[in-house]
Amino acid sequence: MTGQEKMLAKGRQSLTDSELLAIILGSGSVGESAVELSKRILNDHRNNLNELGKISIKDLVRKYKGIGEAKAINIIAALELGRRRQSTEALEKPIISSSKDAFNILYPILADLPHEEFWVLFCNRANKVIGTQFIGRGGYNAVVADTRIIFRHALEQMSASMILCHNHPSGSLKPSPEDIRLTKRIKEAASLFEITVSDHLIIGDNNYFSFADEGIL
Numbered sequence: 222m223t224g225q226e227k228m229l230a231k232g233r234q235s236l237t238d239s240e241l242l243a244i245i246l247g248s249g250s251v252g253e254s255a256v257e258l259s260k261r262i263l264n265d266h267r268n269n270l271n272e273l274g275k276i277s278i279k280d281l282v283r284k285y286k287g288i289g290e291a292k293a294i295n296i297i298a299a300l301e302l303g304r305r306r307q308s309t310e311a312l313e314k315p316i317i318s319s320s321k322d323a324f325n326i327l328y329p330i331l332a333d334l335p336h337e338e339f340w341v342l343f344c345n346r347a348n349k350v351i352g353t354q355f356i357g358r359g360g361y362n363a364v365v366a367d368t369r370i371i372f373r374h375a376l377e378q379m380s381a382s383m384i385l386c387h388n389h390p391s392g393s394l395k396p397s398p399e400d401i402r403l404t405k406r407i408k409e410a411a412s413l414f415e416i417t418v419s420d421h422l423i424i425g426d427n428n429y430f431s432f433a434d435e436g437i438l
Contacts, residue, residue: 224256238270239263245295250287258287274300314349317342320420320431323384326350331388331424337364339387341371343380344419352378366403368410375416382417386424394423394430396437404432 222230224240236244242259249255262285266272273296281293288296317323323342330353331338337359343352354374357365364387375383385407387400396404400423408418420433432438 238268242296245299246288246292248287253287258285261285270300270303274304314345314351317344317348317350317384317419320422320429320434323386323420323422324424324429324431326353327386327422328424328427328429331386332427334388335390337387337390339364339366339385341374341386342384343375343378344382344384345379346381348382348419351380366407368407371407372410372414372416375411376414380416382419383411384419385421387422389423389425392426394425394428396421396423396430396432401437404438408438 224236224244227240228236228244233241239256239259242263243249243255246255246259249258253261262281263273265284266276276297278290278293278297281288281296282290315322315326326342327340330340339356339359341354341356342350343354345351352374354371356370357367359365366385366387371383374380385404400421404418404421411418418438420431420438422432423430
């Protein structure tokens with residue numbers, strides 16, 4: 222099983238440092254596989270990626286047969302990305318504790334549009350937003366919201382809950398019968414996947430209507 226196959230089958234965490242480095246190299250040299258070459262490079266640097274990060278492109282090309290300038294650049298670039306990731310703070314995911322929190326995220330997206338659009342916020346079990354997804358676009362008083370697209374994204378992101386949202390360009394916040402039917406249909410389907418539909422917002426004229434707040438979810 223190659224490193225690429227192992228990553229696909231078992232996940233990136235299953236690969237050793239040498240297997241990951243071998244994927245970056247792509248190939249070794251005559252008589253030495255990419256993994257064997259990677260093990261030798263790491264061994265020369267005490268199997269420490271921080272030590273390897275100090276090597277130059279010139280030294281990689283000079284010391285190791287099978288590594289040309291292009292491969293050396295790939296190695297240095299990958300190590301630099303790793304270094305930058307360590308020094309970058311993780312983005313804080315917003316927490317949804319009320320309908321207003323969801324409105325504050327979605328209003329800048331939907332404000333002043335001349336047509337209807339349907340969006341979904343996906344959240345984890347801590348009510349932190351893990352995804353904001355455009356679902357469909359419609360006309361002045363109707364929108365397309367394909368439930369298959371909604372649940373594909375929900376499952377890909379392993380969502381625990383979702384907040385539905387669309388806008389009314391007319392400014393009216395009153396849900397239409399179709400809005401209510403669609404919400405019910407999505408909620409019933411979500412229950413099959415143990416996903417909660419927390420709310421459905423209708424946005425218009427710097428204000429919103431919340432199905433949850435109005436007790437009709």
